[in-house]
Amino acid sequence: MRSMLAVIVGFAAMAIAVIVATVVFMRLLYPQAEPGLLPAPTAAWLAVNFAYSLGAAVLGGWLAAYLAPRAPFAHAVALAVVAVAMALPGILGGGSPGQPNWYPPVMAAVAVGGILLGGKISPRRRKAA
Numbered sequence: 663m664r665s666m667l668a669v670i671v672g673f674a675a676m677a678i679a680v681i682v683a684t685v686v687f688m689r690l691l692y693p694q695a696e697p698g699l700l701p702a703p704t705a706a707w708l709a710v711n712f713a714y715s716l717g718a719a720v721l722g723g724w725l726a727a728y729l730a731p732r733a734p735f736a737h738a739v740a741l742a743v744v745a746v747a748m749a750l751p752g753i754l755g756g757g758s759p760g761q762p763n764w765y766p767p768v769m770a771a772v773a774v775g776g777i778l779l780g781g782k783i784s785p786r787r788r789k790a791a
Contacts, residue, residue: 668728668729668737672723672724672726675718683714683715703760703765708762712768719775723779723781727780749769
């Protein structure tokens, strides 16, 4: 149960971080955009999006490993598998309208790399006192 919870918390942290960052950076990079309408992505948007998504993935992998009852890196790997499973429809379907076709597989690679990095740098569980 704790293993599943570690992966769920890692995933939730990633999702929340990406949602918050997306809202903030959409307002900063597209101040004139109408709410609910997504403008075509610019190079600046894609770069910022990859950067904060990488940070969120590192956080998710770090948390999954940190909260794992044992085998911390294996929990980060499990989270990376979940991320790939979530990305597959976009990869196979070519992404969302307005996105470049290369975006979904590159974003999946960024997520996997970030999650595994986070799992690798996460400290081992604290020893019981």
